[in-house]
Amino acid sequence: MSDCYAVIMAGGSGTRFWPLSRRSRPKQVLALGGEEPLLAATVRRIAPIVPPERTLIVTAEHLADAIGALLPDVPTENILAEPTGRNTAPCIGWAAAHVRRRDPDGVIAVLPSDHHIGDEPRFVEILRRSLTAAEGGDVVTIGIEPTRPETGYGYIEVGEPVAPGVHRALAFLEKPSRDRAEQLLAGGTHVWNSGMFFFRVGVILEAIDEHLPALSEGLRQLDVAAALGNEPAEVRRIYGQLPSVSIDHGVMEKAKRVLVVPGRFGWSDLGSWTTAWELEERDASDNGVTPDTIAVDARGCYVRTSEKKIVALVGVRDLIVVDTEDALLVVPRDRAQDVRDVVAILAGRKDDRY
């Protein structure tokens, strides 16, 4: 088996977890649905297969120091700081270029940094299967077996098996309507797109050469700069001009053959406070609250405070309450996505404090 590398994408801004998440403290560095920051959990989870020395983190420049501190076992040179976010294709391409300089035969696992995984042994098994499948030269993705007609995710159509637990991916579908999502769930032949990809380093870089020539040229310039010892300056100079395109659109959908490894391992993309409530241990009244919460006739609520504070909920239903030192959010559970509107308003005020 070739050496495996992980590329963890950790540049997200996490606006949906405001006020806990901030520009300088996005979702991936927070502990949501557990005690451990999501990014640290991601690195730890894969360690049985990919040790921290072969784990690369791609993140935003202003987060690099905090992330370095969060991951003492990951070498500093493995933390790649993007001067500006250009979607996933440049991020993955740049990381793949790094891997190639070290090991042209490496197999890469591309993983999001901010997901929750409940059944870790099962996940590690699926991860191993996916990497093995990618060794053969195919592009591989993990598909989550759906448990509900979710309209917030993309779907993958699962075709015939090519190996035990490994199938052809027949099509990538955008986020469906509610009706369509129910059909997909009932049909039993579609899985959720997990955003986890696996490929040989040569395979992804050749696909970029073929489908994204501007990115390919940028990566070549970075390789040259790296050979001359001044990659950081070159990154700052050219990164903002790389094409902003997702790996899904730019490469995956154009690849000749993509394989999918279906699995179910307590996965959640932690898309909003509602999913944080779902993962929280809840009491008999379905409240997921701090020990210092007094709930009087309150049901289905989620409370999170970052300080020692008594919270009293009286006669409320299905409410999310998140309190930090300088901000407080109150939103019904089924409106948690709209927290982005608050962040947009704050951004519009150019008020960096929050």
Add this chain to the structure above:
Amino acid sequence: MSDCYAVIMAGGSGTRFWPLSRRSRPKQVLALGGEEPLLAATVRRIAPIVPPERTLIVTAEHLADAIGALLPDVPTENILAEPTGRNTAPCIGWAAAHVRRRDPDGVIAVLPSDHHIGDEPRFVEILRRSLTAAEGGDVVTIGIEPTRPETGYGYIEVGEPVAPGVHRALAFLEKPSRDRAEQLLAGGTHVWNSGMFFFRVGVILEAIDEHLPALSEGLRQLDVAAALGNEPAEVRRIYGQLPSVSIDHGVMEKAKRVLVVPGRFGWSDLGSWTTAWELEERDASDNGVTPDTIAVDARGCYVRTSEKKIVALVGVRDLIVVDTEDALLVVPRDRAQDVRDVVAILAGRKDDRY
């Protein structure tokens, strides 16, 4: 006109305004529905008629210092500290005994310390009329002309006039049912019991002699102790044994003739956070919120924070949110009375912090 004295009852614990109100910081020392602490507003409002030197404050021992600091113009000896609360009759009786020692012909206005009054000039007019009526030797009360079928107040039946704007009070009614409250409002002959009473000092003390002999005896002991210069010790010794009875039950309902002065002057007893919302300046969406609140599709909400804090309300209706340094309350507007349950739970925990 005889000299007028005010007796302001400021011993309340204000559990319904938790978490802003605490045992050590009850409602009357808070600024609710304005910038000014309610007790300070009460003293200031009556000053055109009763100067601070003739204003007595009866409060709980543990609040006396804070109240002294709040009212620099009120002489320290005018602040009477009850070692334990014994309802209104002992409180008023003790204060009346104090007044008698200074001025046996004094006329006393007994006033709550924690009400809001919107139209102060009109209130001063009604106050003057009430004191004048009490000079004649009657017990006088102010009745608030009702604006809604309120079930939270007692009512007074208004009889024939005995002077311009002064009527016989025919009956004192307990808090009515909703149906009964609607009848009372429609009938037009009932007013709300404001809890403000006026009488000559001799009149109230004779009524206590007649109807509450145990209290009468206690007040005599206090007078003796005061003459010997050790009233505070005697208060600590006997106060807890005085009969715990309200002035309404113990005296007013037994008085031969009570007069009522009806009036309307933007009065509110500020009974709960809901009334605080009612008095707050509200925006187009009926929200009474801090300037630092971001309301996205939120209506009819009340927000109060004691610190510099952004509050985001998304998609919520008719909610009260009160945040302090160490406690946070979320309750629907129509459940605001139930905040007492939270205080009871905290008291049961014997946790003095909150």
